Amino acid sequence: xNIIKSVTVLAGALVAATSVAVSASAAVGGDxxxxxxxxxxxxAAPQADVLASGQTLKAGQSLRSRDKRFQLVQQADGNxxxxxxxxxxxxxxxxxxxxxxVMQADGNxxVYSxxxxxxxxxxxxxxxxxxxxxxxxxxLVIYGADRKSLWSRHQAxxxxxxxxxxxxGEGVRSASGAYTLLQQKDGGLxxxxxxxxxxxxxxxxxxxxxxxMQADGNxxQYQGNRAVWSTGTGANPGATxxxxxxxxLVIYxxxxxxxxxxxx
Numbered sequence: 001x002n003i004i005k006s007v008t009v010l011a012g013a014l015v016a017a018t019s020v021a022v023s024a025s026a027a028v029g030g031d032x033x034x035x036x037x038x039x040x041x042x043x044a045a046p047q048a049d050v051l052a053s054g055q056t057l058k059a060g061q062s063l064r065s066r067d068k069r070f071q072l073v074q075q076a077d078g079n080x081x082x083x084x085x086x087x088x089x090x091x092x093x094x095x096x097x098x099x100x101x102v103m104q105a106d107g108n109x110x111v112y113s114x115x116x117x118x119x120x121x122x123x124x125x126x127x128x129x130x131x132x133x134x135x136x137x138x139x140l141v142i143y144g145a146d147r148k149s150l151w152s153r154h155q156a157x158x159x160x161x162x163x164x165x166x167x168x169g170e171g172v173r174s175a176s177g178a179y180t181l182l183q184q185k186d187g188g189l190x191x192x193x194x195x196x197x198x199x200x201x202x203x204x205x206x207x208x209x210x211x212x213m214q215a216d217g218n219x220x221q222y223q224g225n226r227a228v229w230s231t232g233t234g235a236n237p238g239a240t241x242x243x244x245x246x247x248x249l250v251i252y253x254x255x256x257x258x259x260x261x262x263x264x
Contacts, residue, residue: 013185047238051109057101063134066255072134074101078119082140082153088151091137094119094161103132107150109142123158123175124150160219160241165212176245183211189221189229191262193247200205200262202229217259219251231260 006134049065051057057074067261071083074244079098082090098114107127124130129145131147140153158175160166171181187209189202197230202221211224217236221229231251233239238254249262 007163042044049134051101051103053103053107053129053131054105055103059098059100063132065134065138067136069136070134070138072140074099078111078113082134082138090140092120103130103142105129107142109151120161120227122151125186158243160211160213160243162213162215162238162240165210167210168208172241174199174243174245174247176243179243179247181243181249182240183209183221187221187223189230191243191247191249199247204229213239217251217253221259227235233260259263 028150040209061072062071073081074144077090078096080101094111097112101111106125107130108125109122120184127144129192132142133173141149142151160172171182187204187206189197191200193199206223211221215236217239219231221228236253242250250258
């Protein structure tokens with residue numbers, strides 16, 4: 001198997017955001033420890049291609065890349081979706097009528113339900129002043145105040161939630177940044193340490209293979225409609241795959257039970 005030696009996140013140019021006023025009303029937000037605390041959000045409309053710290057994307061609102069080819073839409077059904085024309089390229093897979101997205105002051109991008117329950121998050125808390133950019137290369141990137149990329153749609157952060165998938169070239173990185181689970185273009189699902197040392201693999205090969213954390217709790221690789229590998233953890237709705245800082249891949253149920261691990 002041809003091991004990819006590095007994972008590259010396409011950063012592109014950072015667009016300067018216009019400062020906005022902070023409203024007196026508060027929305028529910030999150031801290032970098034995983035809890036959710038009140039944070040103040042802006043009522044100002046997002047600025048074109050950037051969702052700045054504290055800003056909210058409401059149903060029907062969108063961000064558009066500078067070249068106008070890519071659009072990130074907060075849909076009325078609750079999904080946050082990136083489009084190229086009419087083709088959906090990426091989504092949070094977190095539906096719920098009335099949902100909205102917040103680029104929180106702590107650096108976490110969170111999709112909330114109408115009742116302020118978190119439905120999806122980028123897990124990038126602990127980086128105050130971060131902002132989300134829709135780039136001309138079709139990438140979504142969260143940049144810290146120091147202009148370093150913290151998250152992109154090609155590089156998930158920490159976990160693969162129910163319903164989310166990895167297409168060839170996409171990966172999930174541990175919170176520490178030391179470990180990356182990559183769905184390779186040669187078909188292999190490979191865990192790397194420090195970007196170039198493969199420490200685990202699904203052993204699969206072939207073109208057009210993708211991995212999905214199914215809603216039933218099973219992590220499956222498909223080639224077309226044919227399953228080529230799985231963890232065999234179905235019948236656990238809502239389970240999540242975690243890429244841990246200790247280098248272990250673990251699937252957890254909604255009540256936090258470990259039901260599968262790459263390292264026993």
